[in-house]
Amino acid sequence: MLTGEEAIRSESVRILESGMGQLLQLPDVEGFREWNRAKSKEMADKRMTEAEAVRRFIKPGNYIGTELYGTVRCPMSLIHEIVRQGVSDLRVAGQGVLDLDMLLAASLIKAIDLTYIGLEVHGLSNCLRREVESGRVESVVESSNAGIAWRFKAAAMGVPSIPVRSMLGTDTLKFSAAKVIEDPFTGIPIALLPALILDVGLIHVHRADACGNAQIDGISGFAAEMARASKRLIISTEEIVETEVIRRRPDRTIIPYYLVDAVIEAPFGSHPGEMCYRYARDEEQIRGWVQASQTPETAAEFLDKYIHGVTDHQAYLDLFGEARLEALKSGAPGREA
């Protein structure tokens, strides 16, 4: 390691280590700028159905991302539609629980930048095990959770990489696409993570207007970063509000409309996951999936019943009925009386 002063005087930056993981998406920041320049800035009505948004914007082989924390605020109605349409060979970034589990169960994933895929308190993901251990997922690239958020942040900043102090010295770095360099100012080894620009990002929010100005209540995970790292952004929302509601509290807007390509009204869009202040998670349904996901056959039956067997999100909600959904509302954490 160089001392700080030697590092500053040094004329070259040394690469100390290169992760062996595949770079699943090139950090093409110039292309991203061009793309963003060409994107419409018109405050147009972008409302459509899940079916239309998935058909128009998600193509086989795309790199997609979902923003969520565990079962919280996950864009499940969009995930269901991807499974329904069978969009295959996807590359994904996860951090995923029910969402990526469904895509894995349907064998739609080819490559993963993987931080965590599991069922949290309910243990390991059987779908991840089957798809990775069989080699059907062709490439698994490791990361920490913040690593993925930082990669989105780099893309959001419009820069090709970002220096961080996580992942150093570990196999997590060795099996990532990161590089370790000697910081040219201090001589400290730092991990450089490549920017991650998504073909399509999927985010579920509390409220949005018809053009896509979106607000999230409670913690916001990595929504701000991922929204800004996505070439196409599909927003599903618990409710659609007048733009005037957004304009009354502009400080709450985490995603401005010009990032957004589609707005889908999806009440209970995170079901069976939770949505803070709105509804609790549907533990019974989650346990149902934990059981069903244990074998390929029962997982397929589950997908048949809850995804292929219904035409859209409303039909999915009808399977549960109003009383059950109302009960989830009253159990929402932090809900005001």
Place this chain on the structure above:
Amino acid sequence: MSDQPEPYNASELLICTTSRLMEDGTTAFIGTGIPMLAASLAQKMHAPNLVTIFEFGGTGAILESLPLAVGGGCTFNRAIAASGIRDIVETAQRGFVEYGFLGGAQIDPYGDLNTTVIGDHDHPKVRLPGSGGGNDVGSNCWRTIAIMPHDRRRFVEQVDFITTPGYLTGPGAREAAGLPRGTGPYRVVTTLALLGYHPESKRMQLLATQPGVSVDQVIESTGFELLIPEQVEANPAPCAEELRILREEVDADGLYI
């Protein structure tokens, strides 16, 4: 009330032992599962000013009901701030977070943790969930505390995959890799013992045995050579008050215990 100590199960023991390590007035990064219950218990027992920090944005939550997930509504219940994952991990990266509480599938003598694969990475025998926030916590918090069941399959000479850094190959290895100076594993809480690390060699050492457990039992259940200091403490059993709060307030629905 009788003088007979109340019976308790393995989870309750892990929770109570972990809880006692949570200091009032400090910052603690709380991972999934047992750390959540321990933090809730600590706030109700000895550490009302424990600043809980949850990965996806909750800072300073008062844990009144039990979070099932690190991003659930309870993780910012009556909190002082609700931000996002970058803010939280960057707070740790610039030195504000004292303790990090984690679980793992395997641990080695230097406290390196595996939560990624059993077997070869590209052709794994068992694909585990991955780092999650584990690596961020183990890299950036000042003192990391791991909580695990204790057996030879988990306490191994060499983990199959270093997901989260402990002391890596020994003294100086973290700093050489670029990890923040002065950080590293601090304690391991298990069903059999409370363990720490030798200040020079950075290898795991026994600090205290859990109630009714002998030093030999701990040695037999560890798949590597554990340092045994001359003085080994006996960890006190969970007290009646801890168990009452745990069962009646922290996890009244019995989700974990």
